[in-house]
Amino acid sequence: MSLDLVLDWWVNNERLIDLLVTALGQTILMVSVAAAIGFIFGIPLGVLLHLTKESGLLSNGRLNKSLGVVVNIGRSIPFIILLVALIPFTRFVVGSSIGTAAAIVPLAIAAIPFIARLVEGALLEVPSGLVEAAQAMGAKPKQIILKVLLPEALPGIINAATITLVTLVGYSAMAGTVGGGGLGDVGIRYGYQRFDAAVMMMTIVILVVLVQVIQTIGDYLVKRVDHR
Amino acid sequence: MIEIKGVNKVFYQGEREIKALDDINLSISEGCIYGVIGSSGAGKSTLIRCVNLLERPTQGSVRVDGTELNALSNKELTLARRKIGMIFQHFNLLSSRTVFDNVGLPLELAGVSKQAIKEKVDSLLELVGLAEKKDSYPANLSGGQKQRVAIARALASDPKVLLCDEATSALDPATTQSILDLLRKINKEFNLTILLITHEMAVVKSICSDVAIIGGGKLVEQGPVGDIFAHPKTELARQFIRSTLDLSIPEDYLARLSSTPTEKSYPLVRLEFTGASVDAPIISQVAREFNLDISILSSNMDYVGGIKFGLMLAEFFGTEDATEQAITFLKKSKIEVEVLGYVA
Ligand SMILES: Nc1ncnc2c1ncn2[C@@H]1O[C@H](COP(=O)(O)OP(=O)(O)OP(=O)(O)O)[C@@H](O)[C@H]1O
Numbered sequence A: 001m002s003l004d005l006v007l008d009w010w011v012n013n014e015r016l017i018d019l020l021v022t023a024l025g026q027t028i029l030m031v032s033v034a035a036a037i038g039f040i041f042g043i044p045l046g047v048l049l050h051l052t053k054e055s056g057l058l059s060n061g062r063l064n065k066s067l068g069v070v071v072n073i074g075r076s077i078p079f080i081i082l083l084v085a086l087i088p089f090t091r092f093v094v095g096s097s098i099g100t101a102a103a104i105v106p107l108a109i110a111a112i113p114f115i116a117r118l119v120e121g122a123l124l125e126v127p128s129g130l131v132e133a134a135q136a137m138g139a140k141p142k143q144i145i146l147k148v149l150l151p152e153a154l155p156g157i158i159n160a161a162t163i164t165l166v167t168l169v170g171y172s173a174m175a176g177t178v179g180g181g182g183l184g185d186v187g188i189r190y191g192y193q194r195f196d197a198a199v200m201m202m203t204i205v206i207l208v209v210l211v212q213v214i215q216t217i218g219d220y221l222v223k224r225v226d227h228r
Numbered sequence B: 001m002i003e004i005k006g007v008n009k010v011f012y013q014g015e016r017e018i019k020a021l022d023d024i025n026l027s028i029s030e031g032c033i034y035g036v037i038g039s040s041g042a043g044k045s046t047l048i049r050c051v052n053l054l055e056r057p058t059q060g061s062v063r064v065d066g067t068e069l070n071a072l073s074n075k076e077l078t079l080a081r082r083k084i085g086m087i088f089q090h091f092n093l094l095s096s097r098t099v100f101d102n103v104g105l106p107l108e109l110a111g112v113s114k115q116a117i118k119e120k121v122d123s124l125l126e127l128v129g130l131a132e133k134k135d136s137y138p139a140n141l142s143g144g145q146k147q148r149v150a151i152a153r154a155l156a157s158d159p160k161v162l163l164c165d166e167a168t169s170a171l172d173p174a175t176t177q178s179i180l181d182l183l184r185k186i187n188k189e190f191n192l193t194i195l196l197i198t199h200e201m202a203v204v205k206s207i208c209s210d211v212a213i214i215g216g217g218k219l220v221e222q223g224p225v226g227d228i229f230a231h232p233k234t235e236l237a238r239q240f241i242r243s244t245l246d247l248s249i250p251e252d253y254l255a256r257l258s259s260t261p262t263e264k265s266y267p268l269v270r271l272e273f274t275g276a277s278v279d280a281p282i283i284s285q286v287a288r289e290f291n292l293d294i295s296i297l298s299s300n301m302d303y304v305g306g307i308k309f310g311l312m313l314a315e316f317f318g319t320e321d322a323t324e325q326a327i328t329f330l331k332k333s334k335i336e337v338e339v340l341g342y343v344a
């Protein structure tokens, strides 16, 4: 009987399901591309922040301070404001200021300083003795980064990735503002503006499951690579 | 092999100046095991870190195998360091790598081929007795095993010098001994020069041929281990020697001990034999000559580099006069005597 009910609902709501599936696809696309770009720039930035510290391998107080200021500015602007403020830049990069691609730009920009700080924190956990041991065995700075710092910080970096993805899922709800679509957008448009509680509930359930899946995979990977 | 000349190191902590090393001169010849001993904060770590320039001396020259390290460019220094192995108190193994990959790391850094790495690492793990642990991660090893891996790693690039910074300080006595045995073995096998720093005289006694004593950033004494044990010139040296002979008064004696003699009490004395002491069967001599009965409470005698030395706690049973004369005689024989009190 319950199967009949589900089937019945399915047939009657094909359009709605289409909408949700598309929205889920948009959310996943926005989050994953933005995270990928965020990591491409955020990891090196985090490494640089770590290395230029006073006691760091490539200690450079000036550079460290300037980078720190830039990162802090990026972190302190509320995402919804960043989204709007970046519109000219977004138009320059993707040729349009609306659509899913246009939403990816501010998401990626927001992700970079966020990831940089998390990576910096993960690197801080690596005991300084390991860097010293590597120096003592004749490792060049590049080798120390690639063979010691990053592999040793990998559990922390994967953790950072998990946190970033979950945060971006949250941010992506605001992407509707620039016509980016996604689950959050559906939830707001149907649930908030049209008082369709059922649709809103469904988007929430899907988001909860999505976040749960991200966290579970992240935790599993951390466990796999963590030999401490 | 290692020449340290006029090395000074000053740290600045805000406005404060910390003189960690003060005009250190050391010459360590090839193939020997050289110990540097000092208490906490004496500057030992700073000194050993100056040998591979992990710490740049504020002043002075450091030559290893004829090369003046201070004059090298960063790139050349990186290469020079490959000929200077180092092990640490806390092992500093990479937790993300297996035992095999940890030992292979220095070779990987030097761009050695996979096949050559495998051969070298397998033979090194055989040498340190951990062949069957090659796929384990450091987290699953005991302290002693970790230090063995660290030693294998330090040997991977065939260094001429091995620096050991408190390599046994985190280990229990039995494991310490096994690590020291391993160091002695590689010293012989590869004619490896070992510079070892420690705060335990027992370590020096057990494997070093020469020793330097460092206190407050200054080198206060140095020479062959036997000589230092035989003729310690400074109070610091004497302290370290004594620390190898922990001899405390048993609880119940301590309770019965008073600082002044009474009718029926006998002196409890501590005798310290040093390298300067007359080498003769002195206890029985004293007993016979002064008609004393000597009861040895505890004793800790040792033999290092042809020198007999040690501590002894004993009660002297005899007349007051005889006791006095005996003590004078012992002192003349260059045995240090201290009356700890009187036991009723
Ligand atoms: N990076 C640093 N900055 C400031 N002071 C330092 C630094 N490293 C060492 N010192 C100081 O130099 C002195 C010698 O330190 P060092 O670490 O060499 O002592 P140590 O003999 O190795 O002691 P321990 O047995 O506790 O390891 C200490 O007073 C210490 O506080």
Ligand SMILES: [Mg+2]
Pocket (backbone or CB within 6 Å): B044, B045, B046, B166
């Ligand atoms: Mg130290």
